[in-house]
Structures are given as structure tokens and as C-alpha cells.
Amino acid sequence: MNELLPADAAAHGAPSYVQEVLEFLTVEGFRPFIDEDGDVLFKFEGSTYGVLVGHGDPSFLNLMYLPFWTLDDAAERARAHEAAAYVQGRMKVGRILVLADSVAADVTCYLPSDDAWRAVLFRHLGGLQALVGEFRRQMRA
Template identity: 30%
Template sequence: MGWDEIRDLHVEFLAEQGFRPKVDDEGDIHFRYEGRHHFIMETQDEQYFHLLFPNFFPLAGETEVAEAALAASVASRATKVAKVYLNPALDNVSASVELLVAQPADVHAHLLRSLGILGTATGKFLEEMSVRLAAAAPADAAV
């Protein structure tokens, strides 16, 4: 089964669940969940599923990049299935869920839970980042 068939299968499922999926210019599936943009990424492997919540936390400066790398590690360790990571330009943070399945439709039983897992992982990242940035702030910044 090629990506076009897999994409159509996922688009149909999302629409049945009340989402309004759209295929973007790169061929990925875009939809919103709880007001946030998510993507099911194109893949030619029918046993691999990649759900992406991109660029949810912009980074500015070396301190934020360093703290974000540590916060992403904490969030990824603390959350089953999810990965939180910095993009290659080190200017934003994304999160994803990646699954191996026997058949592409098998992921449908896990999609809502996967979206919740992304919320948990990003929440953990934001919590950890808040603590880290507060600790890294100069003492006289509070004056």
C-alpha cells in the first residue's frame, strides 16, 4: 500500500471522527486538535506512523536552547511513546508520536490517545522549561 492509499485511509478516518483534515503541499495530512496544528507525516512504510505537533515553543538565545534540550529530554523520558526535540536550526521545539503497526488502519485505535500523549509530553516540557528558565534568570531580574 502506497502513501496515497494510506493518506486517504487516514483522511477518511479523521473526517469520520469530526476533524477537518487537509492534505498540505508536501503531501502530509494537517488537522487541528484542541486548537493546535498537527500533522500525520508522509511515509512510504505502511507499518510506520508519525504524528507531529511542530514548532510549539520558539527558542531565542543560547540559554533557552540549552534549557530546552534538557527539558525536552525530561519530557521524552517521562512520557510513553512521545519524543520532544529541538529542530535542526535550534530555534523551535516540536513533539511527535511514532508507532509501528501491522496495518496502517491499526493506528486509528490509538490516534486519540496519541494526541493526548502529545499534550502530556508538551505539558511536561512547558512545566520543566518554566522551572529551568526561572532558575536561570539573573537574581536582579526580579527587582
């Protein structure tokens, strides 16, 4: 992953939305960077999150909790599907994504304006943490 400073985003052809996300997170005390797909990644409380901006529409927020659980075999994958179904049936904040060899989570939503993502980003971040925490509890039960 190539780390870019927020001031460098425009110089590398990044859309203004990417620049806005980088600046916002930097002001809030994070050290965001752009990955090879052009998405903005940042660390929060030891985990990596991403604002996926490839769609280029700032009124559509896709906040992802990057893979947080590895799947070692088919039995664990089946347990992960069961835990994901259980958690998503009780918490409507986002989705648990059971991938081929890991598990991630995300929140996606359409917003009323291009800058509304600023008002909901931290609330969704907290929601993702709660979702993932409950998934982990179910997997360890």
C-alpha cells in the same frame, strides 16, 4: 499551504493511505488538509498536528505535534534540551524535538497491520499533549 478537501486527495495523486487518513479525521469531526509535502495536517484543541505519510507505509505511524515553542536564543535552546531530557526520562510516549529555532514533538511506531493506526491515533494524540504539557511546565519552572 494548499487546503484540499478529502474527496480531492485522490484527484491530486495522493496515495490511498492519505485518503484514508483524511476521511477518518473528517468523520471524527476534524478539518484535515494536505500540506505541500503531502502530509495530513489538522487542528486539535488549538494546536496543529500532522500525520506524516511521506514514507507511504500505513503500518508505520508518525504523528507530529508541530512546533509549539519558539527558541529566542542559545540560553533558551540549552534550557529546552534540559527540559526535553527531563521529560523524556519520565515519559516514554514520544520525543521532544529541539530544532534550530523551535520545539516540536512526535510519536512514531510500527503497527501490526495497515489499518491499526485508526485504533491508536487518539491515544497517541493524548500522549503527545501530556508530553508537551510537561515540557512547557519544565520550561516555565
